[in-house]
Structures are given as C-alpha cells and as structure tokens.
Amino acid sequence: MATTDEPTIELKVFVDKEKSRVLFAESGKEFVDVLFGFLTLPLGTIVRLLGKESQAGCLDELYKSVERLPTGFFRTEACKTMLLNPINGAAKLCCQLKVRVDDTKHREVYVCTSCYGHANCAYSSVPGAVCKCGKSMTRVPGERAEYGSTSSAAGAGSEDGVFVKGDTKFIITDDFKVAPASTSLMLSLLDKFEVQDPSSLEQKTIQLSLDKIIGLLKRSLTSKDPLTGHYFNVAMAHDDTGIDMFHESLHHEQDNGGEHTPINLSISVLQTKNNASVLYAEVGADFVDLLFGLLSIPLGSIVKSYGKCGSKGCVDNLYSSIGGSVKGFLRPECQSFLQSPKLTPFFGCGASKILQVEELSPYKEEIGTCFKCFKTYGFSNLTYCHGNNYRNPYYLANCIETVKTTNLCEMDPKSPKECANGEAYVKQGHQKFIVTDDLHVLPLSLVSTLQVISEAKIQKRDLVEKELAVTKPQVMEILKAALVTRKALSTVLLPPMNMKKLYHHSFGLY
Ligand SMILES: [Zn+2]
Ligand SMILES: [Zn+2]
Structure with missing residues (x-):
C-alpha cells in the first residue's frame, strides 16, 4: 500500500x-x-x-x-x-x-441559495457569512481559482x-x-x-x-x-x-x-x-x-x-x-x-487602522455559467450550463438560462446589510x-x-x-x-x- x-x-x-x-x-x-x-x-x-x-x-x-x-x-x-x-x-x-x-x-466560496434574479453574486470565503436577505450562505462545490x-x-x-x-x-x-x-x-x-x-x-x-x-x-x-x-x-x-x-x-x-x-x-x-x-x-x-x-x-x-x-x-x-x-x-x-x-x-x-495595515481590494471574478448552475454545481462543473446534462434528472437536458455569466463579488462578512461601517x-x-x-x-x-x-x-x-x-x-x-x-x-x-x-x-x- x-x-x-x-x-x-x-x-x-x-x-x-x-x-x-x-x-x-x-x-x-x-x-x-x-x-x-x-x-x-x-x-x-x-x-x-x-x-x-x-x-x-x-x-x-x-x-x-x-x-x-x-x-x-x-x-x-x-x-x-x-x-x-x-x-x-x-x-x-x-x-x-x-x-x-x-x-x-x-x-472556499459561500453564496446565498435563495437570492436569484441578478447576475451579481455576492460571496464570502468565511464560513457562517450571512446574505443581506438574512439567510446563511452555503458552500458551493469546488474552490475558486487563485487571483490572477x-x-x-x-x-x-x-x-x-x-x-x-x-x-x-x-x-x-x-x-x-x-x-x-x-x-x-x-x-x-x-x-x-x-x-x-x-x-x-x-x-x-x-x-x-x-x-x-x-x-x-x-x-x-x-x-x-x-x-x-x-x-x-x-x-x-x-x-x-x-x-x-x-x-x-x-x-x-x-x-x-x-x-x-x-x-x-x-x-x-x-x-x-x-x-x-x-x-x-x-x-x-x-x-x-x-x-x-x-x-x-x-x-x-x-x-x-x-x-x-x-x-x-x-x-x-x-x-x-x-x-x-x-x-x-x-x-x-x-x-x-x-x-x-x-x-x-x-x-x-480598529487595530489595523492604528497600526496602519492596509487591506487588499475585494475579489471579483466572472464565472462562465449562469447563476443557477453556479449555485448548484459551483466550480466543479462549469461545462454543464453549456451542454447536455445527463447527470441531473431533475433538470431539462440543457440549461435554459440565457445569461451564461455570473459576476462573483466578495461581500463584507462583518456587515451584510452594507449600512454600518464595516470595521x-x-x-x-x-x-x-x-x-x-x-x-x-x-x-x-x-x-x-x-x-x-x-x-x-x-x-x-x-x-x-x-x-x-x-x-x-x-x-x-x-x-x-x-x-x-x-x-x-x-x-x-x-x-x-x-x-x-x-x-x-x-x-x-x-
Ligand atoms: Zn440572500
Ligand atoms: Zn446554466
């Protein structure tokens, strides 16, 4: 062995x-x-x-x-x-x-599975992050690519x-x-x-x-x-x-x-x-x-x-x-x-401000699948959206969504409501x-x-x-x-x- x-x-x-x-x-x-x-x-x-x-x-x-x-x-x-x-x-x-x-x-990427209807998908890599709708985010299969x-x-x-x-x-x-x-x-x-x-x-x-x-x-x-x-x-x-x-x-x-x-x-x-x-x-x-x-x-x-x-x-x-x-x-x-x-x-x-430590800009990425397919298959099957689906019996043979891209945007896990300061x-x-x-x-x-x-x-x-x-x-x-x-x-x-x-x-x- x-x-x-x-x-x-x-x-x-x-x-x-x-x-x-x-x-x-x-x-x-x-x-x-x-x-x-x-x-x-x-x-x-x-x-x-x-x-x-x-x-x-x-x-x-x-x-x-x-x-x-x-x-x-x-x-x-x-x-x-x-x-x-x-x-x-x-x-x-x-x-x-x-x-x-x-x-x-x-x-790891966590997204809200309840919010549909727009091509901008807020995500977080922090487990337990909450969507602005109030629902806990769930992890999509696979992992996102590295920066660059x-x-x-x-x-x-x-x-x-x-x-x-x-x-x-x-x-x-x-x-x-x-x-x-x-x-x-x-x-x-x-x-x-x-x-x-x-x-x-x-x-x-x-x-x-x-x-x-x-x-x-x-x-x-x-x-x-x-x-x-x-x-x-x-x-x-x-x-x-x-x-x-x-x-x-x-x-x-x-x-x-x-x-x-x-x-x-x-x-x-x-x-x-x-x-x-x-x-x-x-x-x-x-x-x-x-x-x-x-x-x-x-x-x-x-x-x-x-x-x-x-x-x-x-x-x-x-x-x-x-x-x-x-x-x-x-x-x-x-x-x-x-x-x-x-x-x-x-x-x-507060501590990073006092110590003058800078923060990187939030991560953004365009994923080549529709919103629904991304939430279901994550990064593990990017091709399904464009071809035949023989794996999932609950869907039609082809994905019927017309917009085949999803914009992943990193959200602030500290303040999902985007109102208060996020510090x-x-x-x-x-x-x-x-x-x-x-x-x-x-x-x-x-x-x-x-x-x-x-x-x-x-x-x-x-x-x-x-x-x-x-x-x-x-x-x-x-x-x-x-x-x-x-x-x-x-x-x-x-x-x-x-x-x-x-x-x-x-x-x-x-
Ligand atoms: Zn939501
Ligand atoms: Zn699709």
Whole structure:
C-alpha cells in the first residue's frame, strides 16, 4: 500500500558540540520561503497553529476570550470565525510553500441559495457569512481559482521559489538573520563565534516536517536561538523577563505616535492603591474590538510597527533581512508585500487602522455559467450550463438560462446589510466588558468581577477604581504590551516610576 509521505524541508546545521549550540544553518530557497512566510501569518492563525500555547504575551488569552464569548456579542457569526480563523492576505503564495504552514481555507466560496434574479453574486470565503436577505450562505462545490489565475511563481520550469528569486543558497543564523551564502559571510561568522578550527564544527542535515516547522515558529516568537533550541530540544521558557526593557522603550516612543487623532476611549480601572497592579479594566465594546482585532494582524505588520519591541524572540531579524541582506534576492512583488503585509479584504479593523495595515481590494471574478448552475454545481462543473446534462434528472437536458455569466463579488462578512461601517468585529452598544491584566475579556457581571478580585487575594481596602481616558499612543502601547507581557494593562496604565520604586523597595527588604 502506498503511503503518502509528509513533505519535509532539508536544512544543514553547523553545530558547536562543546558549547551545545547551532551556530548557523545552510538551506535552499524552500526553508527561507517558509521562514518569510511566518511574517504573513495573522496573529490569530499563529495562536491557533500553536494550540493556544504560543506563550507570546497575552495572545493566547485573547484568542480564548474570543472563543468563549457567545456569538451574540459579535456583529455577525462570521466575525467570530474571522478572528479565530483569519485568512492570510498572502494565502495564494503561502499555499505554494513546500511545507504549508497556514492551513486556513481561503478559496472556499459561500453564496446565498435563495437570492436569484441578478447576475451579481455576492460571496464570502468565511464560513457562517450571512446574505443581506438574512439567510446563511452555503458552500458551493469546488474552490475558486487563485487571483490572477496562472499559478504564478513556483510553477513548473521556474527556478524561483515562492518569495525567493532564483535558486540561491542561504545562510541562516541561530537568531534568524538570513543572507545569501558566501565565503566572506562564512568567514565572518567563524570569526564571530571564535571558531579556530572549522573542522571541529559538526555538520548535520535535518529534515523539517510541518510539526517541526511550527515548533520553530513558536521558538522564533519567544527565543533568540530557535535553531539551537530545536536541535538540542531545549525546553521553552515561560517567564516574563524583558518587561523592564520593554518599559524603557515604551516611554520614549510616545512622541512619534503618528497623527494625534483623539481616540476617546473611556475605561475604568480597578487597581491596587499602591499602583502595583491592575486587576481589571471595565470597558466598552469599542475597547474590546481594538484588542480582538489584533488577532487579524499579520506578524510582519507587528514587526514593522514595533520593531524589536514587538516580540521577545527574533522575528525582527527575519524582517530586517528582507530590506537588508536578502534585498535583491526576493521576487520584486514579494519584497514589498513581506515588508508591509496586507490584510485579506474586509479584515480591517480598529487595530489595523492604528497600526496602519492596509487591506487588499475585494475579489471579483466572472464565472462562465449562469447563476443557477453556479449555485448548484459551483466550480466543479462549469461545462454543464453549456451542454447536455445527463447527470441531473431533475433538470431539462440543457440549461435554459440565457445569461451564461455570473459576476462573483466578495461581500463584507462583518456587515451584510452594507449600512454600518464595516470595521468592528464586536457589536457596538452599551454592553460592558471586563478585561483582566492578561487580557482575558469577558462580559461584565458581578460573578466575574468578584472572581477576579478574590483570585487576586487583595483586600478591598487596598483597591481603588480610576476613570481613564485612553489615548491613541496608549492603545498602541497596550497592543504592543499584549505581544510581550502577561501584564499588558499594568505595564501601560500604571506609572512606570512607581513600578520601579516598588521593585527597588521590595529588593531593599532583603
Ligand atoms: Zn440572500
Ligand atoms: Zn446554466
């Protein structure tokens, strides 16, 4: 019996056995393509691929909050699906990777089977999308073609990779700096690592399957040596170190926060009187929407906005390689896309606006069959409409429709009625929520508030409630903090000086 072999990617690692360290690796385009593909992944996809154990700041908690929050709190059912299974704006390219990391289905087409009578067919690729008539859309058989039909780059006969141009060999350092292989680079790396005798380095060829690549993705978010970690199977740390450094970086970046549009989010914060920690914030749907929207943002856009501070790992090195050492070795259209990843149409939201992430234009396509045939046979049988139908006994031998084309137009799954602005995922209204320090979001109720207070084991007399007007730079900071620390609200909303004093104070006790 034939077994389908799982695709793997080969990587040659150079190991310093004495120091138990991978110094660097050499690979072809396949591995580098996969690494650059990481930057296109929406944060929600990353959390999902890592089984909600990404350990990147509060992202896991945020994702689980979306899962737990009843559908009624979202504008449409599709909104919840969009956050839990965001579609990658570069899905077309990522599909061609030798090992496909993002398994989100982006070419499925859902249409309304009740609305007939016009040649424009609104569709969505998000399961659970609702037609403007109010009916749930159903999936048509088959899948739509890719944008621009011809299956582009990595097609037969081309030497190009998915993002990489030509068939170059690359050197990847342990902290994911990527550069085309050359003798001078190798010599400078040997110098850097003080390797006197190159023959002492052990060369090992390893095969990376999907599981292992997902493991590397996880390490790249939280560690500076993913290759060493992978090769020696080092346990991943759970700590919150790096917050102090993060604090420093926060406060001198406040000035260049772009335009000074007021954002006017009023929240009330329950915190300890001594400014040691925030228990939770009581917020409106607008604030929750900003947080949830983070799940739709591609990793590369995060690095673009926040640089090194957006991650405790080393994806920033990957990102800077694109405009640096690898420049000129990428297909030109990929270069700009990887540097400013774009969102799938209609995935834009408050968070993407603040982070200035652009959205692709909605997809349109003319299908060569009538409306009825398309809805019945989808993409799987485009010829029926024009010829004899021997398959379906309920129809006449030939399709009697005269208009043999259907215009597929992508619709906004967030607002099928096309009236309200199509941005928010969360239903805007008077509903209040509580958001804990680690960004666990839940509807406001006495039960939930009391639970947070009792879990914190803090006396009521030590607590104080404060009203705050959150500014746009503060939102930027909260989104950034969400990526690197489990104390996102405390880190941003409490005065940094006090946190430091407290630290020194408690230190002085010993
Ligand atoms: Zn309809
Ligand atoms: Zn037809």
